[in-house]
Structure formats: structure tokens, C-alpha cells
Amino acid sequence: MTSHLLRKPQSQSIGEGITLIQEVLTANSPLEYVGFKLIDLAVGAVYEQTVEQDECCIVALTGKITVSEGEHRFENIGTRESVFEKKPTDSVFVSGGASFTVEAMTPATVALCYSPALEPRPTKLLPASGVGVVHRGKYNNQRMVHDILPDSDPSASSLLVVEVYTEGGNFSSYPPHKHDRDLLPEESLLEETYYHELAPKQGFVFQRVYTDDRSIDETMAVEHRNVVIVPAGYHPVGVPDGYTSYYLNVMAGPKRIWKFYNEPDHEWILNRD
Numbered sequence: 001m002t003s004h005l006l007r008k009p010q011s012q013s014i015g016e017g018i019t020l021i022q023e024v025l026t027a028n029s030p031l032e033y034v035g036f037k038l039i040d041l042a043v044g045a046v047y048e049q050t051v052e053q054d055e056c057c058i059v060a061l062t063g064k065i066t067v068s069e070g071e072h073r074f075e076n077i078g079t080r081e082s083v084f085e086k087k088p089t090d091s092v093f094v095s096g097g098a099s100f101t102v103e104a105m106t107p108a109t110v111a112l113c114y115s116p117a118l119e120p121r122p123t124k125l126l127p128a129s130g131v132g133v134v135h136r137g138k139y140n141n142q143r144m145v146h147d148i149l150p151d152s153d154p155s156a157s158s159l160l161v162v163e164v165y166t167e168g169g170n171f172s173s174y175p176p177h178k179h180d181r182d183l184l185p186e187e188s189l190l191e192e193t194y195y196h197e198l199a200p201k202q203g204f205v206f207q208r209v210y211t212d213d214r215s216i217d218e219t220m221a222v223e224h225r226n227v228v229i230v231p232a233g234y235h236p237v238g239v240p241d242g243y244t245s246y247y248l249n250v251m252a253g254p255k256r257i258w259k260f261y262n263e264p265d266h267e268w269i270l271n272r273d
């Protein structure tokens with residue numbers, strides 16, 4: 001039986017040249033803050049949306065797109081044909097009330113990351129050149145993180161977006177951590193989604209989502225273009241040998257601070273020399 005936290009990709013035509021692959025909304029998930037949509041665009045296809053109460057980070061996951069909103073027009077953005085080129089890409093941030101279009105200049109895949117617009121913010125390009133690249137971990141929990149929209153960047157009022165690369169034989173989001181209590185300075189409350197890709201794409205990763213009281217305890221085999229929903233709890237990912245894992249994280253909650261809490265049983269691994 002498939003976990004209620006795992007979403008397999010769909011392939012639903014929602015417009016000329018526009019295919020909906022993933023759609024996680026507050027209306028169809030246990031989430032209250034985070035929304036996520038993944039669309040494939042054929043050349044020339046134009047996706048349009050008005051975000052009422054949400055802000056949105058439009059990530060040019062692959063291919064070239066042109067994003068327009070009001071007097072803003074960001075032409076031919078996007079830096080890669082595959083996420084596994086492992087280089088940062090361009091994104092555009094729009095705030096609540098914005099009406100925007102995304103036009104595909106080449107075949108493209110676009111991630112639309114949503115959260116409540118707590119305060120107005122200007123529309124802006126988040127260029128690849130501004131994405132921080134962080135190498136985290138040691139031994140077999142090494143991974144590379146691209147900080148697309150980290151909490152240190154005030155461009156957004158609630159939204160956080162990062163992408164993470166983990167090579168085979170390694171774990172990421174590990175040691176297990178959580179951020180499901182509004183209890184600063186100890187911990188912040190952030191819901192999260194994981195959009196996963198695998199190379200080669202027949203691969204899978206293991207992801208466990210679980211709480212201290214085990215009221216949530218789901219261990220999933222996660223495949224290419226799957227989404228894992230993390231309403232609460234720890235959420236480590238393990239990558240089998242031979243495969244490279246990619247995931248895009250969207251996080252949001254009442255306060256835009258990423259303060260996670262490591263599971264005490266496993267925090268010791270951080271203390272090795």
C-alpha cells in the first residue's frame with residue numbers, strides 16, 4: 001500500500017503543451033503552509049497563474065523559460081538541460097496578488113513552490129549566480145546543497161527553497177532532524193515537500209518520515225519524480241550505491257526561520273573526527 005505521504009507523478013494535460021506532473025496543495029494534502037506544482041512545458045507553451053494569498057518561487061528546473069509579471073520580464077532564464085548537471089539554476093520570486101506567465105523557449109520543466117504571502121515583497125529574479133553552494137556532512141552523509149531561497153535571503157516572507165544532491169552510498173537530511181515545533185530558539189515549525197529525481201532514473205531512494213511518538217512512521221521507496229510530503233517529523237534519505245539523488249525542498253511555516261532539531265539518538269554521528 002502506498003504511503004499517504006508519497007505522491008507518484010501524474011501526466012495530466014492542463015493546457016496546450018502544458019503537462020501537470022505533481023500538484024500538492026493544502027486542499028489535497030495534510031499541509032497548511034506549503035504548496036508545490038511541477039509542470040512540463042513544450043516549446044512555446046505558456047503557463048499562466050494568479051497567486052492570490054500565496055507567494056511563489058518559479059524554479060527553472062530544466063530548459064529555458066521566460067517569466068513575465070507586470071512590468072517584469074525575465075527572458076531565457078534557466079541554466080541546465082538536466083538537474084544532474086549539478087549547477088545552480090535561475091528562479092523568479094513573485095508575491096501574493098501577482099499574475100505571471102511562464103513561456104517555454106525550449107522544452108522545460110518548471111517547479112512552482114508556494115507558501116503564504118505573510119508580507120508583500122517585490123517580484124525579483126533569483127539568478128543562478130546568487131545561489132549559495134554548500135557541501136555538508138562527512139563520511140557517508142555527504143551532500144551538496146544549493147540554497148535557492150534560504151532564510152538568510154529576505155526576498156520572501158515565508159517561503160524557503162533548496163535543492164540537494166546526494167551520491168550513492170550516502171544519506172542526507174541526516175542525522176535525522178525535524179522542524180515541526182514553533183519553539184524558537186530551539187526549533188522552528190516548517191512543513192516540507194521533497195520533489196525527487198534519480199540518475200539513472202530507474203533508481204530509488206529510501207526515505208523515512210517519522211515522529212518521536214511514531215504517530216507518523218512511514219518508510220518509503222521513492223522513485224523518479226515522486227514527491228514526499230513532510231507534515232511533521234524526522235525525514236532522512238538514504239541513497240543506494242550506483243545512483244545519484246536529487247531533491248528540491250519547499251519549506252514554510254509561521255516563521256521564516258530554518259531551525260531544525262536533531263534526533264538525540266543519532267546526533268552523535270556529528271561528533272566524529
Ligand SMILES: O=C[C@H](O)[C@@H](O)[C@H](O)CC(=O)O
Pocket residue numbers: 136143145162164172173174192235249260
Ligand atoms: O530541512 C531541510 C531538508 O531536510 C533538507 O534540505 C536537508 O537539510 C538537506 C541536508 O542537509 O541533507
